[in-house]
Amino acid sequence: MxxxxxxxxxxxxxxxxxxxxxxxxxxxxxxxxxxxxxxxxxxxxxxxxxxxxxxxxxxxxxxxxxxxxxxxxxxxxxxxxxxxEQACIPPTIPNAKYSESLTGWYKDGQKIWITCDKAYKLKDNDATTVCTNGSWSSVPVCERSVDACGAPPKVPHAVIMDHGHQELFAADTELRYECEDGYTAEGAGNDKTIVCIKGAWTKGPTCSSSSAPGTGQGGSTEGATGGSETQPAGRGTKPTTGHGGGSSGSSLQPAGGGSSTTSDSNGGDSRPPFIPTNDCGPNPIIPYAVVEVERNYLRYRCDDYHTLVGLDTVVCQSNRWWSRRPVCKEKPCVLNPDRYSNLKLSGFQHLREGVWVLFECRWSGHYTYIQCINGQIRPYQCCDYHNGHCPF
The missing domain is CATH 2.10.70.10 (Complement Module, domain 1)
Structure with a gap:
């Protein structure tokens, strides 16, 4: 047994x-x-x-x-x-795609075709590049389309929902705003959507305080809700109640659960699509970014060596999931210490286009020159500088 x-x-x-x-x-x-x-x-x-x-x-x-x-x-x-040496490693072409080699590199004489991302177009209609003796000839450039739009306008007390991670938006892109908790959209037809048309965004909504006169919230006790506590994410399903009781108070379901007792003029659910940030748990950590924490949103900013891709605002949605996060993309001509571990680098370093810079290697007495060409970093081999073994 x-x-x-x-x-x-x-x-x-x-x-x-x-x-x-x-x-x-x-x-x-x-x-x-x-x-x-x-x-x-x-x-x-x-x-x-x-x-x-x-x-x-x-x-x-x-x-x-x-x-x-x-x-x-x-x-x-x-x-x-x-x-x-005559072969080529994959080229770095911002805002573009091309067919990847199965081997991870390209033979001398091999040609690739470039397709630009949305909101970008090929400069001079040049869509190909050829591996020539270890380097790419005339690498295509994807530049901003004249019909594309930049960052959408910021609307006070509102955030943009269901957006992708991108710096530019193609023509005809639609983005939807939602007002923060305690604010409602008003203005031209209460329209919450903006559209990119020929390089410019259409006008967005105006978010006004729900407690302002004429909004139906706070003008009278009818339909008003009392103060409430917000339950921590994932903690039970017991509803919270208005302070003080009486006919002027009403019960509220926790965000994301059941049905709300508040309703708009058409009888629909008026619960906002996002809730205070402290209801979603720890703030998302985005490498190379710092965050500014507000009650209803987080705002991210990348360091000097990275570019923010996507919108800078993240909200806590009513289902207690964070909305899509931006990312910090490494800028061209930046030396990353993790990628260039053979160099003695104290941190990220930015190289000016076309300028040769001498760097010390991690082996005593060894140095290398590095140059940035068309946004790509091109180093020489580390060599014994003092014994005359370097080609420079």
Missing amino acids: CVTYLGYLLLLWFPGVLHAQSAAQPCVAPRLPHGYIVPEQDQYATETKLTYACEKGYKPAVEGWWATSTCQSGTWSPEPECIV
Whole structure:
């Protein structure tokens, strides 16, 4: 009986052990024809990062003359690879798409076709580029369309719902506003939608306080609701009640649950589509951004080396889910210390277009020049500067 029970416990425990062992599985040294690895050993623990370079006539299949790879549960990411110098790594073309190579790189002479994102168009109708001796010739540029619209107008006491993460909006794009809690839309037909027409947004709504005279809220006790507490996210379904009781108070369901006792003039649900931010739990963390916290919304701002993609405002929706978050996209010509670990960088650094800059490598006495061309960073190989082994 005891043996059977022990066996049952082992069956429950052993799969977890196998999973833990699998998650911590080490990596064997990668095969790297025409290249060499630092540090060089037979096996690497998970999360170990190695650096590799390639022999003369070859280069890593990623940007830069030195590259890194990380052991992740028995697999190297990205897989170290040396390709001939005449081959090309994928070009960086902002606001564009193109067919990706199955190998992750392109042969000398290979051509790719570019398609611009919505709200952008090809400059000079040039849609192709060719890999020529290790570099891309005449990389196409996707520039802003004259019919596109920039950031939508900010309406006091309102936020925009159901929007995508983007800096520009294509012609005919429609965006919908919703007024904050305690405010209602009024004005030209109470229209809450704006449209991008020939590079300009149509006029948005005006959000006025619901307690102002003539709004039907606060002018009399009929239909008014008393003060209420907001229940924490996910805590029960008991409704809150108006303070003081009596005929002037009414019960309110927690946001996102049941039906509301407040209604508009047509008898429909007038509960706002979003609620105070502290009802959605911890504020979303967006890398490289700082947040300004208000009662009914969060506003994000990226640092100097990143561009905000999407609208800067995030709200807590009535179902207690955050609305779509923006992201901070790295600006062109920015050196990221995580990507260029072979350099001694104290943090992000911005390079001016077309200017060569000398950087110290992490190996004593080794340096490299780096230049930014068409928004792409192009480094020389790290070399022993003091012993005259550098091409510059």
